Amino acid sequence: MxxxxxxxxxxxxxxxxMNLLQRITKPxxxxxxxxxxxxxxxxxxxxxxxxxxxxxxxxxEYREAVPTFWPRAMIFSNYAEAFSTxxxxxxxxxxxYVGVVSTILSLVITVLTAFALARLEFKGKNxxxxxxxxxxxxxxxxxxxxxxxxxxxxxxxxxxxxxxxPFLVSVFYIYLLRQNFMQIPNELYLAAKVDGTSxxxxxxxxxxxxxxxxxxxxxILKMMGAWNSYVWPNLVTKKDEMQLxxxxxxxxxxxxxxxxxxxxQMAAVTLVSAPLFLVFxxxxxxxxxxxxxxxxxx
Amino acid sequence: MVDSKHQWKAWLYLxxxxxxxxxxxxxxxxxxxxxxFLNNYNSLTAVNQEEVVTFAVGIxxxxxxxxxxxxxxxxxxxxxxxxxxxxLSTLLALLIAVALNSIKPLQKFLQTIFFxxxxxxxxxxxxxxxxxxxxxxNFKIPRLVSTYGLVNNIIMFFGGDPINWINAGSGYWANMxxxxxxxxxxxxxxxxxxLLGGLQSVNKQYYEAAKVDSTPRWRVFxxxxxxxxxxxxAYVVITGFIGGFKEYSSIVGIFGNTMGAPGNExxxxxxxxxxxxxxPKQDYGLASAAALILFAIIFVVTMINMQVSKKRVHY
Numbered sequence: 064m065x066x067x068x069x070x071x072x073x074x075x076x077x078x079x080x081m082n083l084l085q086r087i088t089k090p091x092x093x094x095x096x097x098x099x100x101x102x103x104x105x106x107x108x109x110x111x112x113x114x115x116x117x118x119x120x121x122x123x124e125y126r127e128a129v130p131t132f133w134p135r136a137m138i139f140s141n142y143a144e145a146f147s148t149x150x151x152x153x154x155x156x157x158x159x160y161v162g163v164v165s166t167i168l169s170l171v172i173t174v175l176t177a178f179a180l181a182r183l184e185f186k187g188k189n190x191x192x193x194x195x196x197x198x199x200x201x202x203x204x205x206x207x208x209x210x211x212x213x214x215x216x217x218x219x220x221x222x223x224x225x226x227x228x229p230f231l232v233s234v235f236y237i238y239l240l241r242q243n244f245m246q247i248p249n250e251l252y253l254a255a256k257v258d259g260t261s262x263x264x265x266x267x268x269x270x271x272x273x274x275x276x277x278x279x280x281x282x283i284l285k286m287m288g289a290w291n292s293y294v295w296p297n298l299v300t301k302k303d304e305m306q307l308x309x310x311x312x313x314x315x316x317x318x319x320x321x322x323x324x325x326x327x328q329m330a331a332v333t334l335v336s337a338p339l340f341l342v343f344x345x346x347x348x349x350x351x352x353x354x355x356x357x358x359x360x361x
Numbered sequence: 362m363v364d365s366k367h368q369w370k371a372w373l374y375l376x377x378x379x380x381x382x383x384x385x386x387x388x389x390x391x392x393x394x395x396x397x398f399l400n401n402y403n404s405l406t407a408v409n410q411e412e413v414v415t416f417a418v419g420i421x422x423x424x425x426x427x428x429x430x431x432x433x434x435x436x437x438x439x440x441x442x443x444x445x446x447x448x449l450s451t452l453l454a455l456l457i458a459v460a461l462n463s464i465k466p467l468q469k470f471l472q473t474i475f476f477x478x479x480x481x482x483x484x485x486x487x488x489x490x491x492x493x494x495x496x497x498x499n500f501k502i503p504r505l506v507s508t509y510g511l512v513n514n515i516i517m518f519f520g521g522d523p524i525n526w527i528n529a530g531s532g533y534w535a536n537m538x539x540x541x542x543x544x545x546x547x548x549x550x551x552x553x554x555x556l557l558g559g560l561q562s563v564n565k566q567y568y569e570a571a572k573v574d575s576t577p578r579w580r581v582f583x584x585x586x587x588x589x590x591x592x593x594x595a596y597v598v599i600t601g602f603i604g605g606f607k608e609y610s611s612i613v614g615i616f617g618n619t620m621g622a623p624g625n626e627x628x629x630x631x632x633x634x635x636x637x638x639x640x641p642k643q644d645y646g647l648a649s650a651a652a653l654i655l656f657a658i659i660f661v662v663t664m665i666n667m668q669v670s671k672k673r674v675h676y
Contacts, residue, residue, distance in 0.1 A: 209389035
């Protein structure tokens with residue numbers, strides 16, 4: 064009996080010892096974790112901070128030997144200058160037009176294709192789906208070469224068509240939406256068939272609303288893609304007024320000689336970045352869930 | 362159920378996608394292979410003459426690409442950037458994800474901050490990085506420098522010497538450092554998102570068991586967290602390698618279309634950059650051969666990655 068008691072007190076003492084150790088180390092690890100995360104967050108945020116404050120400085124203040132971390136006087140005229148230097152107004156409209164039209168068309172095509180692959184019966188369905196997935200392995204650069212040749216032959220250079228049509232079909236979006244459609248119980252479809260509902264009506268009235276979150280994710284990713292696209296528009300547009308926003312930004316401020324008017328350049332960069340940030344603030348959930356399934360940027 | 366009327370309707374739904382895919386995906390695959398194996402194919406010679414020009418079939422284009430001086434530079438740059446940035450960004454993302462997973466207050470807030478680089482335009486923010494590393498004035502003559510730029514100011518504040526990062530006369534590794542820094546910064550959000558998602562779905566029981574055994578933190582990390590997360594780690598490493606070999610726009614963002622510091626144009630070119638250099642010259646044969654080589658590299662690297670992860674991933 065006394066032996067057991069002795070063991071118990073020893074055990075208690077051990078536990079107390081452990082608790083004491085834990086009481087010391089736990090706050091330390093938590094503090095360490097937060098410090099690490101805050102330091103990392105600072106590195107992530109700093110370029111944005113620097114972009115914004117630089118865009119508000121005068122050129123003289125920007126070029127001072129020791130940089131200021133808050134502008135002495137906020138100069139908003141940099142934004143006006145950036146807007147006119149880069150012809151940004153026209154390019155904003157171009158990008159918005161290309162983004163909206165290609166997103167709408169792309170959504171229609173994706174919904175129709177995903178529906179056929181998920182619900183309709185036809186010969187060669189599985190083979191077609193496998194072939195589609197196989198194309199996802201090939202790097203896009205490989206398509207670009209022939210597509211460049213093709214759009215020259217079609218005389219599409221310097222049109223909106225060339226910026227919209229070649230990228231309307233995304234196998235990845237079709238795949239994403241098909242998976243979503245497959246989760247909708249088949250009974251709903253059969254019930255609708257019994258009621259005499261047409262396929263198209265069923266698709267629009269039942270499936271599209273049920274798959275709305277996926278469709279929103281696709282919309283945002285597609286818009287982001289249009290906003291960030293650089294390579295293709297750079298290849299197929301020779302006229303400045305047909306380019307997209309990123310091209311205008313890079314080409315208007317392509318001087319790396321060291322004497323660039325950085326405040327104006329940073330104002331332009333801020334203007335180009337702002338819309339994406341706003342979209343992100345409001346639709347964070349959809350963007351993050353879409354991205355985690357994609358692994359591709361834009 | 363499957364009657365011919367139904368079939369016909371299904372193909373109607375598929376028609377728009379199939380037509381576009383045939384023109385812009387299937388044809389390019391066939392054509393790229395065709396052009397790559399037509400010796401010295403160049404559309405200027407193909408189109409400008411009245412009579413049909415025929416090209417011999419052979420591997421001349423591949424030989425030209427491999428002998429081409431710029432290709433080796435591009436291959437070296439691409440491989441170096443990938444091999445350095447993928448492990449570093451994966452490790453950093455893993456540490457951040459584990460840290461984020463272990464806290465409660467501010468978790469959502471910090472998670473949002475860490476995702477921010479993803480929703481930026483990689484060319485636009487590349488220009489911001491360039492501004493932070495840029496020296497205004499002539500680096501060689503200190504009298505003519507008006508500011509050494511933010512990063513150099515920080516280095517000088519701690520008593521170091523300013524470095525010529527990206528301006529005329531800057532060294533290869535100074536350029537590479539800026540690129541590596543930027544690429545990692547840019548690669549973190551996606552990796553953190555995937556890894557944190559993985560961590561949040563890990564069964565808590567393993568950690569409870571470790572707690573009972575009072576296993577040290579480091580052992581918990583290496584023996585529990587990493588193995589349980591290994592499918593996600595494999596996923597971000599594989600996509601990281603694929604993205605790394607296609608690196609292009611981060612370099613355009615920082616150095617501009619010239620793909621190098623002033624006076625050293627093309628020094629930082631990548632394989633994709635090389636393809637885009639050749640395209641406007643309409644050297645389609647060369648571009649196709651280069652694209653096929655890129656595809657082969659990505660394919661082989663992905664296969665190796667898969668083999669390695671097959672052995673090491675615990676599902």
